[in-house]
Amino acid sequence: MIKVHITVGEDSRHYDPQADLMMDSRTSAQDVMRCDLCETALVQMHCDTCLVNLCKACVGEHFSADLSKPHRIVDVKDRNSTLLYPGCTSHEKERCEMYCNQCHISVCSTCLASSQHLGHELSKILQVLGEKKEKINKEKNELNETIYPTYQDILSDIQNRMSWLEKKYGDLSTAITKHGEDWHREIDKLVQKLKSEVEEMKTTQLHTLQKHLDEVNKKISEINDEINSMDVALDSNDISKVFSLMPNVEEYKNLPHKILPSLPKFNPGRIQEELSKLFGTLSSISVRSEEHGYSIKTTQKSPEAASAPVIKQLLDEPQTVTTIHTEYDRYLYDVACLSDEEIWTDGTGNMKLYSIKQGSLLKSITTRSGNTPWDIAVTNSGALVYTDDSDRTVNIVKNEEIQTMITLQGWRPRNVCSTSSDDLLVTMNSDDGKQYKVVHYSSSTVTQTIQFDDQGHPLYSSGDYSTKFISENRNLDICVADTTAKAVVVVNQAGKLRFRYTGHTPAPQNKPFYPRGITTDSQSHILTADDNNDCVHIIDQDGQFLRYIDCGLSDPWGLCIDTNDNLFVAQRRNKQVKKIKYQR
Known part of the structure; x- marks a missing residue:
C-alpha cells in the first residue's frame, strides 16, 4: 500500500x-x-x-x-x-539511510545486504549529517567571526593605502610644480641678465661705431671745404690766391681704419640631456607582494597575531618629544633601548642607563678593561652587550656583572646588534686593517660569516678605524652603515647583496653622505644617521629614499627604536639624546 x-x-x-x-x-x-x-x-x-x-x-x-x-x-x-535521504548510486530508486566510513559514500539497505561493504565501519546517515552540519556551522562561524572581518580590514587597508597614495602623489606633483616655478623664476632672472648683457655689449659697440662715424663725417666736411677752396681758386683771376692754396690731398688718401665689431654668440645648453638631470629626477617605484603581509584576525590574540605590524604613515613634520642631557665629559656615541622607559648610552668613559621620562641617571657601568666601549646593544631578554676593541672581546652585562662571551684572535670587534632570534651580529676588522666582515653568533658559536659578494669582491670597505654600524631588519635583512664607503650595504639573511644606498640629493646641507648609526622599525624602514648633513635618512626595505628627519639635529651618531617606533638619536658633540616621533 x-x-x-x-x-x-x-x-x-x-x-x-x-x-x-x-x-x-x-x-x-x-x-x-x-x-x-x-x-x-x-x-x-x-x-x-x-x-x-x-x-x-x-x-x-x-x-x-x-x-x-x-x-x-x-x-x-x-x-x-x-x-x-540521498538516492543510492548503485540501486535506482533506493534511499540511503547509512554511511560507509571506509568508502566515504551513502549506502542503502540493498547495499548493506550485499558483500560490498562487509566488515566496513558504518554510521547512521543522520549522525554523519549532524557531524557535517556541525563542521559547516563551525566553518561558517570562522568565516563570520575571523575571515570576513579580516577581509574587511584588508579592504580598509587597501583603501587607506590608495588614499595615502593619492595624497602623496598629490604632494609630489605639488613639489614638482613648485620646483618648476622656482626654476621659472631663476630662468627669468637668467634670461633678463643675459638680455641686459646683450644691451650693454650693443651699446658699447654702437658707441664705438658712432665715434668712428663722427670722425668720418668730419673728414667728409673737411674734404668738401677743400673742394670749395679749389673751386674758388680755379675761378679766381687773383694769382696770389691761386699760389696761396696748398691742397692736402695726400692726407685724405690715408683712409680711416675699418671698424668690424664682433657679435657675441649665444651658446644654449643641451636641454634634453642635461636639463632633466639639473631639474631633478624621479626614483623608480616598486609594488611588492608580501605572501604573509596579512594575518587572520582571531578573538584570542596569538603571539603571531600580536606581533603583526600595524601599518603606519610617516609624519609630514617629525616632532621632538623630549631631550635627555647625558653627563659624558667629551663625546656621546651610542644609544640602545632597554624598554620604552629606559635607554642605555655609551660615550667617553663608560655606559650609562637613563630614565627617558625623568632624564635622570639610573646606573653607570665601566668596562672590564676600563676603556670606552666601541658599541652597545640590548638583547631581547634585556641584557646589555658591549664590544671592547682594546681587548678584542664581546661582553654581556647581567645583574651588573660582566661576562666575556667572545674573545677574538687576529680581529677586533667593532659594532654589534641583537637579532630577532636573540643572536648577535658583530662587525669586525682584521688587525692589519685590510679586511672587514660581519659574523653571526649564536651564543658564542659562529654560525655565519658575511664578507664577499657573488663575484668575490669585498662587501664592506676596510681600514684600521673604519666604522660599520649594524642592524637587522624585520624581514631579516642585515643592514650595515659603511661610513668609509659612504653607503648603506644591505644583504639578505643568506648574506647575498640586495642593494647599496649611497644617499639622496639634495641633502639638507648639500654635503657628502656619511652614514653612522643605523636602526630599523616595525614597517621595515631603515633609518641611518648622517652626521655630515645633521639629519637621519629613512629608506624602505628595498633602498628607496622616503624622507629626511632633521628636527634641529646636531652631529647625530647612534640610533635606536623603541617598541612604539619612537626614534632615539645620540648626538655626539652636545651629548644629548633626542626622542623623536616620526610616524602616526
Missing part, C-alpha cells in the same frame, strides 16, 4: 498564501509564487520530496503522476522541513 502524508495547518481554511509569500524573505513583493503545475493558482502546498510548489487543487494530480515514491506534502510555509 502506498502511503500519502498530507499535513495541513488547523486553520488552513483561513490561510492566505499571498500574504505569507509577501512576508517570505526569499520572495520579492512583486514576484508572487504560482503553482508549478497549473501555473495560475497561488501556491498553498509544497512537496518536500520533489521540491515542487502546488496549489491545493493540484496536490492529487502531482501525487498520481509518480506513485513510485512517498510524496511529503506540507504547507508551503513549512517547505524544506522534511529530510531528503
Whole structure:
C-alpha cells in the first residue's frame, strides 16, 4: 500500500498564501509564487520530496503522476522541513539511510545486504549529517567571526593605502610644480641678465661705431671745404690766391681704419640631456607582494597575531618629544633601548642607563678593561652587550656583572646588534686593517660569516678605524652603515647583496653622505644617521629614499627604536639624546 502524508495547518481554511509569500524573505513583493503545475493558482502546498510548489487543487494530480515514491506534502510555509535521504548510486530508486566510513559514500539497505561493504565501519546517515552540519556551522562561524572581518580590514587597508597614495602623489606633483616655478623664476632672472648683457655689449659697440662715424663725417666736411677752396681758386683771376692754396690731398688718401665689431654668440645648453638631470629626477617605484603581509584576525590574540605590524604613515613634520642631557665629559656615541622607559648610552668613559621620562641617571657601568666601549646593544631578554676593541672581546652585562662571551684572535670587534632570534651580529676588522666582515653568533658559536659578494669582491670597505654600524631588519635583512664607503650595504639573511644606498640629493646641507648609526622599525624602514648633513635618512626595505628627519639635529651618531617606533638619536658633540616621533 502506498502511503500519502498530507499535513495541513488547523486553520488552513483561513490561510492566505499571498500574504505569507509577501512576508517570505526569499520572495520579492512583486514576484508572487504560482503553482508549478497549473501555473495560475497561488501556491498553498509544497512537496518536500520533489521540491515542487502546488496549489491545493493540484496536490492529487502531482501525487498520481509518480506513485513510485512517498510524496511529503506540507504547507508551503513549512517547505524544506522534511529530510531528503540521498538516492543510492548503485540501486535506482533506493534511499540511503547509512554511511560507509571506509568508502566515504551513502549506502542503502540493498547495499548493506550485499558483500560490498562487509566488515566496513558504518554510521547512521543522520549522525554523519549532524557531524557535517556541525563542521559547516563551525566553518561558517570562522568565516563570520575571523575571515570576513579580516577581509574587511584588508579592504580598509587597501583603501587607506590608495588614499595615502593619492595624497602623496598629490604632494609630489605639488613639489614638482613648485620646483618648476622656482626654476621659472631663476630662468627669468637668467634670461633678463643675459638680455641686459646683450644691451650693454650693443651699446658699447654702437658707441664705438658712432665715434668712428663722427670722425668720418668730419673728414667728409673737411674734404668738401677743400673742394670749395679749389673751386674758388680755379675761378679766381687773383694769382696770389691761386699760389696761396696748398691742397692736402695726400692726407685724405690715408683712409680711416675699418671698424668690424664682433657679435657675441649665444651658446644654449643641451636641454634634453642635461636639463632633466639639473631639474631633478624621479626614483623608480616598486609594488611588492608580501605572501604573509596579512594575518587572520582571531578573538584570542596569538603571539603571531600580536606581533603583526600595524601599518603606519610617516609624519609630514617629525616632532621632538623630549631631550635627555647625558653627563659624558667629551663625546656621546651610542644609544640602545632597554624598554620604552629606559635607554642605555655609551660615550667617553663608560655606559650609562637613563630614565627617558625623568632624564635622570639610573646606573653607570665601566668596562672590564676600563676603556670606552666601541658599541652597545640590548638583547631581547634585556641584557646589555658591549664590544671592547682594546681587548678584542664581546661582553654581556647581567645583574651588573660582566661576562666575556667572545674573545677574538687576529680581529677586533667593532659594532654589534641583537637579532630577532636573540643572536648577535658583530662587525669586525682584521688587525692589519685590510679586511672587514660581519659574523653571526649564536651564543658564542659562529654560525655565519658575511664578507664577499657573488663575484668575490669585498662587501664592506676596510681600514684600521673604519666604522660599520649594524642592524637587522624585520624581514631579516642585515643592514650595515659603511661610513668609509659612504653607503648603506644591505644583504639578505643568506648574506647575498640586495642593494647599496649611497644617499639622496639634495641633502639638507648639500654635503657628502656619511652614514653612522643605523636602526630599523616595525614597517621595515631603515633609518641611518648622517652626521655630515645633521639629519637621519629613512629608506624602505628595498633602498628607496622616503624622507629626511632633521628636527634641529646636531652631529647625530647612534640610533635606536623603541617598541612604539619612537626614534632615539645620540648626538655626539652636545651629548644629548633626542626622542623623536616620526610616524602616526
